[in-house]
Amino acid sequence: MKVGQIKLVVGALVVTLLMGASPAVATEAPIIDFCAKKTSGKIRAITEGSCKTSERSLGASPIVRGETHPTELNPQFRARYEAAKAAAKKKGHNLAITSGYRSLERQEMLYQRAIKRHGSAEEASKWVLPPEKSNHPWGIAIDINYGVGGTKGKKAAAWLEKNGYQYGLCRRYENEWWHFEPMVTPGQKCPPMEPYAS
Numbered sequence: 001m002k003v004g005q006i007k008l009v010v011g012a013l014v015v016t017l018l019m020g021a022s023p024a025v026a027t028e029a030p031i032i033d034f035c036a037k038k039t040s041g042k043i044r045a046i047t048e049g050s051c052k053t054s055e056r057s058l059g060a061s062p063i064v065r066g067e068t069h070p071t072e073l074n075p076q077f078r079a080r081y082e083a084a085k086a087a088a089k090k091k092g093h094n095l096a097i098t099s100g101y102r103s104l105e106r107q108e109m110l111y112q113r114a115i116k117r118h119g120s121a122e123e124a125s126k127w128v129l130p131p132e133k134s135n136h137p138w139g140i141a142i143d144i145n146y147g148v149g150g151t152k153g154k155k156a157a158a159w160l161e162k163n164g165y166q167y168g169l170c171r172r173y174e175n176e177w178w179h180f181e182p183m184v185t186p187g188q189k190c191p192p193m194e195p196y197a198s
């Protein structure tokens with residue numbers, strides 16, 4: 001083979017490699033859902049089809065307020081919680097929802113009670129938001145292990161605080177170790193905690 005021919009072959013090889021490299025990145029299919037195994041909470045991402053019957057669909061985005069108030073906890077939020085609960089169980093932690101969906105009436109009652117206890121609307125709001133602000137009546141907030149399980153219950157909540165992001169769940173406030181919301185896409189980092197609700 002002459003030098004000119006070798007150059008040509010090498011040149012062609014480089015072009016082939018370059019062409020092969022970039023389209024692979026460009027055609028990577030977007031993730032359409034995250035599926036969690038019901039038994040273990042193990043998660044896998046899917047780019048087509050839907051989750052198996054042995055899995056729970058966790059969704060592929062943060063879960064936000066709907067257009068109208070629901071009458072129960074958001075089903076996909078519940079699926080995230082159940083997936084996390086199964087994974088926590090494997091690590092010896094028990095998770096329990098002590099308050100999830102609340103009607104607007106119940107939230108108002110709790111808020112009024114908090115005003116009496118804390119002395120002002122402003123102080124009360126750090127612990128119980130008024131109905132129009134709280135995410136509990138929107139079915140996208142849960143309180144876990146609050147008042148149950150003692151130190152063990154708190155440890156389980158700490159596990160969720162650390163690992164919840166894998167299921168799209170985040171602890172939201174520094175003053176409430178028990179309050180979680182479906183704030184992120186499963187696997188994404190949770191935003192920094194807010195000092196308290198307001």
Ligand SMILES: [Zn+2]
Nearest residue numbers: 141142143179
């Ligand atoms: Zn709460």
